[in-house]
Amino acid sequence: MLLLVLGFYITKLSKHRDVLVAINEDVSNSIVLGASDAPETITLFFDYNCRFCKNFFSDVYPQLDEDYIQTGKVKLNLRLVCSENDKFALLAYQTALCLYKFGEFDKLHKLLLHQSKVMYTEQFVTLVEDYIAINEMVGECITESNNQEVLYNIYQFEKLKTKGTPTFVINNGVIVGYQSYESIIKNLN
Amino acid sequence: MKKVKWFICLMVVVAMVGCSDDDETCERLDEDFKPEECKSDNISVCSDDDGGRYFIFNGETYDTSDELSLACSPQASAERLQMIKMEFDEATLKLFNEARSAAICD
Numbered sequence: 001m002l003l004l005v006l007g008f009y010i011t012k013l014s015k016h017r018d019v020l021v022a023i024n025e026d027v028s029n030s031i032v033l034g035a036s037d038a039p040e041t042i043t044l045f046f047d048y049n050c051r052f053c054k055n056f057f058s059d060v061y062p063q064l065d066e067d068y069i070q071t072g073k074v075k076l077n078l079r080l081v082c083s084e085n086d087k088f089a090l091l092a093y094q095t096a097l098c099l100y101k102f103g104e105f106d107k108l109h110k111l112l113l114h115q116s117k118v119m120y121t122e123q124f125v126t127l128v129e130d131y132i133a134i135n136e137m138v139g140e141c142i143t144e145s146n147n148q149e150v151l152y153n154i155y156q157f158e159k160l161k162t163k164g165t166p167t168f169v170i171n172n173g174v175i176v177g178y179q180s181y182e183s184i185i186k187n188l189n
Numbered sequence: 190m191k192k193v194k195w196f197i198c199l200m201v202v203v204a205m206v207g208c209s210d211d212d213e214t215c216e217r218l219d220e221d222f223k224p225e226e227c228k229s230d231n232i233s234v235c236s237d238d239d240g241g242r243y244f245i246f247n248g249e250t251y252d253t254s255d256e257l258s259l260a261c262s263p264q265a266s267a268e269r270l271q272m273i274k275m276e277f278d279e280a281t282l283k284l285f286n287e288a289r290s291a292a293i294c295d
Contacts, residue, residue: 099291107291111284118285121276126221127288135292 019159020172026156027077029149031100033065034075040068040188043077043169045157048116049089052178053166057113060181074188079153081165090147092119095128097149098141103131215245222282224273226262234282242279254278 024041046053061076068074080096082089092112099105111118118124132139160167160174168175170187179187215235220228233245243250244257251257258265258273265273275281 103293104291107284107288111281111288114284115275115278115281117272117275118281121272122225123221123276123285127285130289131292138292 017172019156020169020174023079023156023160023169024077024172029097029153030077030079031097031105032075032077034069035072036075038069038072038075040074040171041077042074042184042188043079045079045081045153045160045162045165045167045169047080047082047089047165048092048112048119049082050165054113054116055178056166060179060184063181064184068185068188079157080150081153081157082150084151084154088119088124090150091128091142092124093150093153094145094147095131095138095142098138098145099131102137102141103135218282222276222285224261224276226265226273227260230261232257232261234277234279244277 024043027036030043044056046056048054064074064076069076080093082093084090096105096108096112099108128142132142157167160169162174162176164176166176166178168179168184168187170184173187175183175187215233218232218234223230223232227246230247231245232247235243235245237243243252244254245251246257246260249260251260254274254277257277258270261273261277262269
């Protein structure tokens with residue numbers, strides 16, 4: 001009986017580990033910051049509307065970037081997530097993903113970090129329409145994806161069964177909530 | 190001869206006034222950057238000699254985006270006023286402008 005229970009938990013743990021490995025390796029829906037062949041990966045489930053997520057970018061990311069990302073040791077896989085029912089956020093995050101692939105993600109990233117609520121304004125919808133009109137590939141990516149890439153991020157995020165964003169996946173472990181630079185490095189090592 | 194000197198002085202004064210006016214720059218907001226409530230109004234964002242910002246809304250000057258938001262939509266709820274204020278926020282406008290070029294290929 002004891003062996004049966006043990007076997008059940010080992011299988012469960014192994015499945016969970018497989019999910020985390022898949023999350024860290026899957027970059028098709030990620031915005032990858034850093035060298036794609038960096039030996040270590042940090043996956044960050046991130047929502048621009050979450051204050052602690054933004055704090056990560058203002059307080060932790062600059063040093064992490066300087067010490068680990070720019071030096072090619074680590075890459076940060078940014079997985080944008082939001083509520084499935086928030087059609088404005090879905091559009092904004094799909095747009096960010098498309099700009100990462102075919103344009104300049106950094107410019108939209110700066111705007112959303114500064115003031116995420118712009119995604120609910122008419123100006124933002126016009127901005128997205130401009131992207132679609134200006135760049136054919138960005139346009140196709142936004143209109144044809146039907147936000148599926150962000151929805152897939154949400155699906156994977158829900159699999160982790162965590163309480164919210166930011167959520168980090170480092171070394172096949174899940175860390176929920178804002179983390180200091182020291183804490184992230186500790187988990188990396 | 191006196192008239193010529195007087196004319197030259199006048200030109201110098203005009204030129205100086207012109208230069209001092211150049212330090213104050215105003216940019217009329219594009220329709221895309223205006224909230225729904227005041228899309229048809231004339232709104233400019235100006236910077237003064239000291240680098241400070243102020244707004245001109247249909248000829249009236251407003252010092253802050255709070256005042257401008259209220260002028261744009263006096264009946265708006267507090268929540269909506271916050272949104273309008275955010276739309277007029279100087280840094281947001283600047284970043285919005287920069288973000289416009291994000292889809293332009295080199």
